[in-house]
Amino acid sequence: MRAYYFDNLPGDQHLPHDCVPSQPVPADTLAALNVRSWKIPVNGHEDAINAIAKEQGYKSRDTVNVSREGLGDAYEQRMQGFYHEHMHEDEEVRYVLKGSGFFDIREAPTDAWIRLAVEPGDLLVVPAGIYHRFTLDQADRINMLRLFQDEPKWIPHHRSAETDANVHRIGYLRSIGVDAQHV
Template sequence: MTLLTTWPESGPETVLRRTADPAEIAEALKPLGVRYEQWPVREDVPSDAGSEAVFAAYGPEIDRLNAEEGFTTVDVLGLHPGDDPEYPVKAKAAREKFLQEHTHDDDDEVRFFVSGSGIFYLHVNGEVHAVFCEKGDLLGVPRGTTHWFDMGTKPSFTAIRFFHEEDGWIGTFTGSAIAARFPDYDTVAAGYATDKAGA
C-alpha cells in the first residue's frame, strides 16, 4: 500500500533503496524516528467522507494512538476534485505551501490516509526518503525533521491529522529549493502505478 524510495541528497540519479514491503519500510524508517504503520482500511467509508464519518469509522485506532502519544487535537483534512469551482485555486495553493522544505519545531507531523495518497519527502542524514502513502497508511514525522509533502497537481485525499499543540500546522521553512531536484508526486505515482500493474 506504500512505497519507499531513498536517494542521496545530491539528486535522484542513484537509487539507494526502493521497496514496497511494509515491514522493510517500517524498519528503514525506524532509525529516523519515523513512525510507519498500517491500519485496517474501512472500504465502506467514502473517499470524500467528512469528519463525523471518519471519526466513527476509525475511532478505536484514533483512541489508541491518542493514548500512546498524548495528542490533544485530531482533525480531518480533505481535498478532492468535484463540484467546488474553487478546487483548482485551493489545490494549487495547498500544494505550493507544503512542497517547500520545512520543519516543525513544536510538534510531530502525524497523518493517516483515509483515502487517496501523497508523498512525504524526508531529508535526513544526507539522504532523501520519499514515502508514498496510500489509504491505510499512517506516517509520523518527528518534530525537527526536515521534509516536504507533495499531493500532486490534482490532489485527491482525505487524511486524519494528529497534533500535540492546539495551534495545529506551523512550519518553519528552510528556503532550500531541494524539492525541485527530485521526482514529484505525479512522476512517482505514474511509475508506481506501472509497477503495480505489471506485478
C-alpha cells in the same frame, strides 16, 4: 507505506520519482530517523486510532481534504507551500482515509531524500525537526485525519540557516545521534 530513495531527477513532483532500479528504504532506517508508521485498515479504524492517540498523547484531531475541490482557489499556492522543504516544531501525524500522496523526508546526515508513498490505512508520524515536504501523486487527492498533541496547527519553518539552528532541529538531530555542526 512504501519507502524508497527519491531519484532527484527533474520532472513532475506528482510522479513516483523512484530510482531505476528501485532503492527501497528498510524499516530500521526509518526507525533510526524517528519516523514511525502503522498500517490500520480504514474500515473500523476508530478504535485503533483512539488507542494510539491516547498512548501518544494526541489530544485533538481534524480532517483535511487536499485536492482541487477541497482547497479551492488556494490549491496551487497550498501545494507549493506543502512541497517547499520545511520542518515543524511539532510532530506531523497523518492517517490516510482516502487517496494517496508522497511525504519526502531528509535522511540525516546524508541529506538524501526518502520518498514515503502513503495510501489509505497508513498512519505516519514525521518527527518534529526533520526536514520534509508533501505532494499529491497523480490521483491528485488525499483525505487525511490529522492528529495533534495540543490545538491543531501547521506552522512550516522553511529550510534555512535559521532553521538549521532551531532548537527543535538541533534536538531532532541529537535524538538520532547526529552532530548538528556536521550537517
